[in-house]
Amino acid sequence: MGQKIHPVGLRVGIIRGHDSHWFYKKKGYADAVKLDHDIRAYIKKRVGLGNVSRVEIERAANRLKVNIFTARPGAIIGRGGKGIDELTDTLNRRVRKTDETLVVQVNVSEVRQPELDAQIVAENVCAQLEKRISHRRAMRQAMTRVVRLNGRGIKIQVSGRLGGSEIARTEGDMNGKVPLHTLRADIDYGFAEAHTIYGIIGCKVWIYKGEVLPEKRLRELDAIVQSQQEERQRRTREDRGDRGDRRAFASTKTESAPAPAPAPAEEPAAPVATEGSES
The missing domain is CATH 3.30.300.20 (K homology (KH) domain)
Structure with missing residues (x-):
């Protein structure tokens, strides 16, 4: 959606x-x-x-x-x-x-920073298309400016009779990431139209500027990330908790267990007297 x-x-x-x-x-x-x-x-x-x-x-x-x-x-x-x-x-x-x-x-x-404003970027791309500049070149220049200003991601899509072709088509390009399903993602959107001699060419621009969260939640996330990094640095290769370590621990436990006490020896049975032996 x-x-x-x-x-x-x-x-x-x-x-x-x-x-x-x-x-x-x-x-x-x-x-x-x-x-x-x-x-x-x-x-x-x-x-x-x-x-x-x-x-x-x-x-x-x-x-x-x-x-x-x-x-x-x-x-x-x-x-x-x-x-x-x-x-x-x-x-x-x-x-x-x-x-x-x-x-x-x-x-x-x-x-x-107009280079990070989606509506201004879309209108600038359309202005270049009206001057008969290649749509690929216009999109590439816009994406380069966004990346230079530390934009997290940009997506551009143009549609129409690109380059004066007889059949209209849609082309697009993307740099970075644009998480459209993430509601906390600050995504700016812009749309503009270029009126050329071949017809109207539409341009859509999505620019991702980062996540927007309350300061308290950001501090909590920073603390979680820092604790995970410290835990990762503290743990050594021998302390990974995988299957091999569990086997080694089990063998060590078996070896260290005390040996069971030997069972007491049975006493020999007393000889039974018979009539022949008495005589």
Whole structure:
């Protein structure tokens, strides 16, 4: 099941949270979901491929807060904050068509390591495919960057008319390990599309960053591993507890056991007197 389901959706509530934080009544719930989708689509279209990791949306009272996580915050903020002011005004006009009481507030956060962000990696691969760069070369470069930054594993899959072939196919490559069934594994997932002259090519990226566990559990595991290593170093080859040692122990026990005491000798029987002997 872990191979088919969305890796982020599978881990929501365990090690991941939601990208939308709000509560709504049943009547306006569908409109709120559609508005979130439109906001994210507009921001990605405005900023371009390879720049936006994710967009978190929060609603509180009459305020709608949009948090943009990007690898290039300067491209959104602009000179003197002009870019972010224009983006805020545009979003306010779009939101007021649905709810006139909402006021949009835009915040921009920088992604420190964009090479380890699955969505940014997928969009960068698609940007290279649109420039007619070989898909194998684009995948190899992305995997090399992840390994250089101590990523635990990466898996990339592209699908479509690769290289302009007449028949669409799917190709992929993987470096390291990507445990999709492990819920405590921090796996980032990204998907993007490249619009080429031959058609649309899809790109999926899985990046494994390690396990996410509480600090108490991590300390317990470290103590267990350390004790096992000390026990392994302490034990010698003669003290392995295998079958040969048990046999040697049994033979030693048999040799050291005291010999049983000899049985007492029987006394000879007394001669029986007969009539002939008396005469």
